[in-house]
Amino acid sequence: MFSLLFLFLVLEAPQSLNHKEASLCFLKRDLGPTHYMDGDLIIGGFFPLFIYESTRMLSWKSFNFNPKRLNNLYQLQEKHYNQVLALMFAVEEVNKDPNLLPNITLGFQIYNTYSSDVRTLESSLMLLSGKRLIVPNYHCEKQQKSVAVIGGASLDLSIQMASILELYKFPQITYGPFDSILSDKVHFPSVYQMAPKDSALALGMVRLMVHFNWTWVGLVIIDTARGETFLWDIREEMNRKGVCAAFIEKIPLGLKSLTYSFNVIPRNIHGSSANVIVIYGDLDSRMALQYAQQYRKLYKKVWITSSHWDFTMRHHSVNVETFNRALIFAGQTKEIPSFKSFLRTSKPAKYPQDIFFKKMWNSAFQCSFHHIKYHQDCSQNASLEMLPLRYFDMSMSSLSYNIYNAVYAVAWALHEVLLTRSEMEYWRDEESVILYPWKLHSLLRNIQFNNSVGDQVFMDEKRNPVANYDITNFVILDNGTEVLVKVGEFIPHAPLGEDFSIRENVIMWNQIYIKTPRSVCSEICGSGFRKSARKGESMCCFDCMPCPEGEIANQTDMDQCIVCPEDEYPNRERNRCLPKFETFLSFREPLGMTLTCTAFVLCFLTVMIIGIFVKHQNTPIVKANNRTLSYTLLLSLSQCFLSSLLFIGKPTSAKCLLQQPIFGITFTMAISSILAKTITVVLAFKATRPVSRSRKWLGSRAPISVIFICSLIQVTICGIWLLVSPPFPDVDPHSEPKHIILKCNEGSLIAFYFVLGYMGLLALGSFTVAFLARNLPDTFNEAKFITFSMLVFCSVWISFLPTYQSSKGKTMVAVEVFSILSSSAGLLGCIFIPKCYVILLKPQWNTQEWVNHKSFARSRHHSKAFPHAS
Structure with missing residues (x-):
């Protein structure tokens, strides 16, 4: 007024x-x-x-x-x-x-x-x-x-x-x-x-914070328009550089500033976990805080300010020890x-x-x-x-x-x-x-x-140019002498890398700190860990979480972990990626060696059975089971055993092209041979009737035609597969953390499952016919053995599908090889082992007299059971 x-x-x-x-x-x-x-x-x-x-x-x-x-x-x-x-x-x-x-x-x-x-x-x-x-x-x-x-x-x-x-x-x-x-x-x-x-003052102060990794900083700003401008600038720059404000205190003007500065501000500064405080103000606000601070010893804090807040100028009764070793941004001047x-x-x-x-x-x-x-x-x-x-x-x-x-x-x-x-x-x-x-x-x-x-x-x-700044260190020596030591400078318009310099070895820190002080809300997350923000708190307050599987953190304080390249994997500490080793189902490793030996043993066993059948080809048990179909089935099974070897070893283009087609064709021949044998048993039973028309098919080549037609269909499917989307060598870097799996890509999964589905259809047909003919009265009737063998075969491949889908890498290949060997062995064992048992261990059963005797007994039993049969 x-x-x-x-x-x-x-x-x-x-x-x-x-x-x-x-x-x-x-x-x-x-x-x-x-x-x-x-x-x-x-x-x-x-x-x-x-x-x-x-x-x-x-x-x-x-x-x-x-x-x-x-x-x-x-x-x-x-x-x-x-x-x-x-x-x-x-x-x-x-x-x-x-x-x-x-x-x-x-x-x-x-x-x-x-x-x-x-x-x-x-x-x-x-x-x-x-x-x-x-x-x-x-x-x-x-x-x-x-x-x-x-x-x-x-x-x-x-x-x-x-x-x-x-x-x-x-x-x-x-x-x-x-x-x-x-x-x-x-x-x-x-x-x-x-x-x-001085528009670059805030930028220079934040550069200083970033240099010393001070991410948790308190701000004490004079409550004026100029203070608000500085506060806006420094907070914006702090946000860009990942530095957080632990608290913001504003020094009011006038007499009110004395009471507020005396009671509130020192208490808040002392209670904060921030060890670095930025002060921006003028002469009056400086004096207000200097008077207040002598009653609350804030020696642990590192102060950053401008030359307008001059610690060296004070009243006689004011203790300036609190501000000892402060860092001051002073406008550059020439002498x-x-x-x-x-x-x-x-x-x-x-x-x-x-x-x-x-x-x-x-x-x-x-x-x-x-x-x-x-x-x-x-x-x-x-x-x-x-x-x-x-x-x-x-x-x-x-x-x-x-x-x-x-x-x-x-x-x-x-x-x-x-x-x-x-x-x-x-x-x-x-x-x-x-x-x-x-x-x-x-x-x-x-x-x-x-x-x-x-x-x-x-x-x-x-x-008017933007100010350049000298960074000085306010130091009170042991003898009480106060000095300002230049420790760095900030030149805003200098090229990046030359605009900011600091000589850490010249800075004398507060007596509390032996080395460069730290001011963080949360300690640094070491390598191998990432920062996880705490809900409702500042981004500088976080927890350290280990990197998930397949990712690393090769630096400290990383916000996100880094995914290793496909050809590398994380080490145990998850701070470095190591090169993966190429691997595949090899003949030299125990699993590959076991499967290989099993395939050769089963193939050799099949060859031995063929030899036994050839040696005893004129015996009733061999003749009764259609020698041609038996030889065809045995040869197909031997090829099935050997086809499994194409899945073992380093995948090549030739191997990948031959694997699935050979496996599908050989198995189709085997199953179609079984189907032909089953049909032959049914026709043989019906041919025993006096007026049956099935007699004319027993001596024909109808069973061979079944094998040929069924196999031709599978060959056609495989041919289309190879022409449209053939298999090819591929790598799987994800199945095993430390290895790159070399494998064959099927090219077209639809074609692959079509091949399997066709074999399953033949197997189901064979099983159905054999199951219906299992009780037909005939000497050396194979229907029961075929029924059981198809049951084993179907069980193996039904189990194969979910297991194959859930497997990865070498295990997937091993599952398919095991399924090939086990299903083939099931066919071989269920159909031919009983015959070999009779041929080798019960030769008296393999005579014409025994056959006639068994036929007469079965005929009488059949007449009593079916009195009206003609």
């Missing part, structure tokens, strides 16, 4: 007053000291040299905030005087340059900026008025020399100053952090920003020649009228000037170089560098004016120069120059 009233008075005051009238309209207020150096033209400088002494607000024992205990005490910030000296140094350089502003000298007037809107507005008006007793819209003679203002260490200060200076179109050059709000030329047409854009020499020779005696310098010197060196002359030092050899970092920094900070460039920007703009003289007016005595400040805007907007170290400076904010 007071600010609004103050502005109203400013706007409504008369436009010109003489000295007598001025005394009737002024704001009587003591604004504190200023420092003035005369010149033809004056530059105003606004610097935060004093801040409010906030320790009196706090009850240290009870941790309670008491607003009633406010005292209007201000604490000198000695280190900020580096900014004043940077302005003085730049002005002296400009005045010494005979080519820049010939015959014109620059002067300056220094004001303090307070953390108060009213006091800042009054200081701004004091610049315009030029009187200790501020008179709105009045200016004294010396104030007519003012051409520009350099000030605004923060956005709030810049806006407060602009609210007055903008009324008079007075050029205001800010040296604080770049802020997009001030770039709005509609609301701030007279404000210029010297600082480079200005002779600046350190200027600082070494700067003493109060050199500037006797500078009350700020005297106060700063008195505070830093703990001496008093009240009883001695100001030109005398409290120490004969005292120098700014002797002061510790908490009081003064001999290097040029980014803020001081911006001030130095701002002075030169004004000087170069005036230089352009001198070249044209179009904007100049003279007093009557032609000794003083008058320049209306608002006429500098057209020049300032377009000014660009190279400063003394070769850096190009732009006043056009659109061409």
Whole structure:
């Protein structure tokens, strides 16, 4: 409310007053000291040299905030005087340059900026008025020399100053952090920003986190528009890089920040598992948290901040040990020649009228000037170089560098004016120069120059470059000395890989950490494990799960496991893929060797049976079972045994083409022979009837025709199979984890099952006919043996189908070979072993007399059982 009233008075005051009238309209207020150096033209400088002494607000024992205990005490910030000296140094350089502003000298007037809107507005008006007793819209003679203002260490200060200076179109050059709000030329047409854009600060901080694998980081941000912009940028970059925010705390502005910072923020920081904390704020928020932290020791934390949050500058009673070994992003600056020499020779005696310098010197060196002359030092050899970092920094900070460039920007703009003289007016005595400040805007907007170290400076904010950063380590040595050690840098526009560098061996970590600290929500998942997110928690909080079968994790902290190539398999630790070995059902391995020997033994047994039948071919038992069909069946079975050998050994194109067709054709011949034998038995029984027509088929070649026709159908099926989709060599990398199975691909499963189905149809027909003829009265009737053999055969192949489908790799081949051998052996054993038993062990049964006797007995039994049979 007071600010609004103050502005109203400013706007409504008369436009010109003489000295007598001025005394009737002024704001009587003591604004504190200023420092003035005369010149033809004056530059105003606004610097935060004093801040409010906030320790009196706090009850240290009870941790309670008491607003009633406010005292209007201000604490000198000695280190900020580096900014004043940077302005003085730049002005002296400009005045010494005979080519820049010939015959014109620059002067300056220094004001303090307070953390108060009213006091800042009054200081701004004091610049315009030029009187200790501020008179709105009045200016004294010396104030007519003012051409520009350099000030605004923060956005709030810049806006407060602009609210007055903008009324008079007075050029205001800010040296604080770049802020997009001030770039709005509609609301701030007279404000210029010297600082480079810090839009890459968040990117650099996240690069630092990623470098050290810090994925669990706390954020403490000032609650302003600038803080919100930074928070948005850093969270977006953290999400891209897989870094999570453990917590987000916002430091409010004003007196409320003291209570909140004192009670809430330290408690939340201390209670968090994050060991790395990012702090982004300004001077006021820094002081608030520094006062609070001394009651909650947060030594275990690693702090990341910018140079605007200066740990080295603090109140005497504040313990800074908490922030020891912090990592600070500071805007890169080049060392200005002779600046350190200027600082070494700067003493109060050199500037006797500078009350700020005297106060700063008195505070830093703990001496008093009240009883001695100001030109005398409290120490004969005292120098700014002797002061510790908490009081003064001999290097040029980014803020001081911006001030130095701002002075030169004004000087170069005036230089352009001198070249044209179009904007100049003279007093009557032609000794003083008058320049209306608002006429500098057209020049300032377009000014660009190279400063003394070769850096190009732009006043056009659109061409303002993005800041480069030095990464420094704030270290408190054992003897209490505070130093800033450069440990790296971040150059946003450098090529990838060259933009970020860090020297880990130079960094001195907090005493808690012997080596590089860790800050993670969950420990790293080792190789062979993948991350499994916890439901409802941040992506950085996870459990480690072993990779599933067939997959590996060859790096740490992998989100997904990697599937090994088909020709490789995971090792036991599942962190590496090993090459698979080719394998197949070999003759040399035990299973292949067993099946091979079995096939040869059964084939040899079949040959022996053929020999027995040939030797006893004229005996009744051989003749009664149709020698031709028996020989055909035995030869087919021998080929069935041998066909199984095509399935053993390394698959080749020839083997794959011959396997299934030979197996199907030989088995078809065997089953069709059995079917022919069964039909022969039925015809033989019917031929015993006197008037039966079956007699004429017994001596014909009808059984051979059955074999030929049935086999021809199977040959046709196999021929179509080979023409349309023939089998071929293939690999199976999935059945066995460590092996690649070499096998024959059937080409067409439909054709394969069609072959099996046709054999099954023949077998079912043989079984049906044999089962119906099993009780026919005939000597050496084979129907019962054929029935049983077909039952065995069908049982084997019915079991084969599900087993074959569920098998993989070599087992599938072994199942088919076993089915071939077992079904063939079943046919051989059930049909021919009983005959061999009679031939070899019961020869008396294999005689004509025994046959006649058995036939007569069976005939009588048949006549009694069927009295009406003819």
